[in-house]
Amino acid sequence: MKAIPARATRGLHIGSLVVAADNSGARIVRITGVKRGKVAKGTQQYAKIADYVKVSVRAGKPDMKGQVFDAVVIRQKRAYRRNTGERVMFEDNAVALMKDNKGNPKGTQIKGPVAREVAERWKGVAKIAQFVL
Numbered sequence: 001m002k003a004i005p006a007r008a009t010r011g012l013h014i015g016s017l018v019v020a021a022d023n024s025g026a027r028i029v030r031i032t033g034v035k036r037g038k039v040a041k042g043t044q045q046y047a048k049i050a051d052y053v054k055v056s057v058r059a060g061k062p063d064m065k066g067q068v069f070d071a072v073v074i075r076q077k078r079a080y081r082r083n084t085g086e087r088v089m090f091e092d093n094a095v096a097l098m099k100d101n102k103g104n105p106k107g108t109q110i111k112g113p114v115a116r117e118v119a120e121r122w123k124g125v126a127k128i129a130q131f132v133l
Contacts, residue, residue: 001036001052004117005083008048011076012093016047017058021074021094022107022128025061029071029095032056049076050118055095069106071095072122074114074129088115088133096125 012018012031020026033054034045047053055071057064075090082088090113097106103124110125113133119126126132 002121004050004121006049006080006088006117007083008050008080008117009078010046010048011078011080012047012073014045016093018055018073018093018095020055020057020060020071020097021112022096022105022110024097024105024107025064026057026059026069026097028057028059029055029069029097030058031095032068035070047073049073049080049115050121052098052101053095055097070098070101072098072118072125074110074118074125075112082117090115090133 016031020029031053034047035052037045051073056068074096075094079087079089099106103122110129114129119132
């Protein structure tokens with residue numbers, strides 16, 4: 001997985017409720033784990049921008065409720081610093097659900113902006129984004 005060109009902050013904890021910004025059928029999801037995440041022993045895992053996470057659907061289509069999917073964090077409220085020196089923050093926390101672990105998204109379009117760091121790491125998500133910020 002490609003490194004992101006930013007100093008990302010710990011934006012989301014395990015158990016955080018976030019918006020599913022794509023048209024896959026889920027509306028609200030809960031982060032249950034961070035895939036490929038590394039933390040010290042005794043420290044709770046956290047997710048940041050462009051991370052690969054496991055999510056459980058809390059609200060949305062009735063047949064999707066309770067199901068577990070992989071997702072990518074595309075927006076976070078907590079400010080993070082890019083290598084250019086600018087600080088970036090969004091007005092909500094959002095994820096895009098994934099169909100498989102190769103980076104193919106489940107939905108066909110993403111509502112709202114997607115961070116540039118996500119577009120560089122996950123090309124499939126960048127293709128269906130409305131715009132990249």
